[in-house]
Amino acid sequence: MPQLNLVAWLSSWLCWHLSFLWASRRIANFTQIVTLPFMALGYIVMALIVVFLNLDKVPASFGLIFSDAIFTAQAGVFGQAIGGGVKRWV
Helix, strand or coil: CHHHHHHHHHHHHHHHHHHHHHHHHHHHHHHHHHHHHHHHHHHHHHHHHHHHHCHHHHHHHHHHHHHHHHHHHHHHHHHHHHHHHHHHHC
């Protein structure tokens, strides 16, 4: 009799896992086809709303980005010069 319980348990375990895999594939396909494009569209629309609500701050933001990028590049060149001098000294 214990053998029958093991067979019943294994068959129910196998059926459950196969149905779970089948259901998860269906959910993944539905999400990929239907949900994901709407989520991406919603994300883009929300980002554009935020940009348009703060349109007066956009030029200052770009100015800050470029000034920080130039400062970082200058600091990198300065750091490389110091590193090269230390390598020559050591």
